[in-house]
Amino acid sequence: MYDVVLLTLGSGRDAPGGACGSGGACCGGDGGDATTGGRATGDDGHAPAGQHCETPRVPVLACADALTARGARVEAVTARSDAEIDEVLARLDGPPRPDGLTWPDPDSKTRLVVATASDGQLRAVVRRLVRRYAPPPSRRPADLPGNRTVPDLPPVGVLPLDPARAGGQRDLAAQLGLPRDPAGVAAAVLDGTVRRLDLLRNDGGSVTLDGALIGAADDAGRPLHWRGRVEVDDAVLSAGDDPLLACAIGNAAGYARLDELPLLTAGDPTDGLVEVAVAVPVVTRSTLGRKRVRFEVRRARGRAVAVVPRDERVPYLDDGVEGELSRKRSWWVEPAAWAVYTA
Secondary structure, eight states, rough: OOOOEEEEOOOOSSSSOOOBTTTTTTOOHHHHHHHHGGOOOOOTTOTTTOOOOOOOHHHHHHHHHHHHHHOOOEEEEEBBBBHHHHHHHHGGSSSOOOOOOOOOOOSSEEEEEEOOOOOOOHHHHHHHHHHHHOOOOOOOTSSSSSTOOOOOOOOEEESSSOOOOOSSSSOOOHTTTOOHHHHHHHHHHSSSSSEEEEEEETTTOOOOOSEEEOOOTTTSSSSOOOEEEETTEEEEEEEEEOOOEEEEESSSSSTOEEEEEEEOSSOOSSSSEEEEEEEEEEEEETTOOOEEEEEOOOEEEEEEEEEESSSSOEEEEEEEEEEEEEEEEEEEEEEEEEEEEEE
């Protein structure tokens, strides 16, 4: 039977901000990380003074009971720093390799369940998996897939801590059709199948599971114009002269719409491609000379995307985590790099 680690990221609702990946600290509910501009917490690997991490929530306890009832040996861990996440992930390591690389064990008897209050928290754990198992370019092994920079990352079970949203943007678990109730998650981890998914890495050192939306809105919710060059492989969606309302970078379909404007049309985290769309306002005049504004959406699909902002700072969301883009940022696809347990 399996050993199962039920990992919860410590959250501090009274904290000023930040979460796992922010300067090494985990307390805070949004899962921000320093590489994407999220608000940082303590640099010493601990939450700042005043943050408090609560005891395990009811879904975690219920999932632990369901796993135990099925014969699994369960340990619940609350990680409050990247170092504490890494201690858990070390249990997924394979035997020593001749080349000295740390590699996941494909036959591991330890299974990992991540209790997530947000996609940003799930991303924080996957980001640490990438940091742990990605070999340096100078030590790239022959058994690494030619189209990837990371090996097959160990699968994770996803336990959503919040109920499914009735409307608006769905979290990644809902998009993937993963079980949400603790008993269903336990069954998927012990008896289900492994579904491998694409991963977006970026040159800021982080990862994206669902997608990113670049742009901002005013206090009334109206999108603000910004300018930037957007390239997908060899296709140029904007040369940097157009006033952009938004740029959506999709691995899945979480950022498929901007209000009622469709952006991404074919988000698929298993096709090995990233879908990108930019929304551009176009001014036209009627036969009576009246000015009208319509929105043109330009789309492209490819292996990589680069965004070069022309404005000093452009706000964005990446897996729900807020950040600011102030220089070129590139994302690329790692096909089937990470995985989830599903029913």
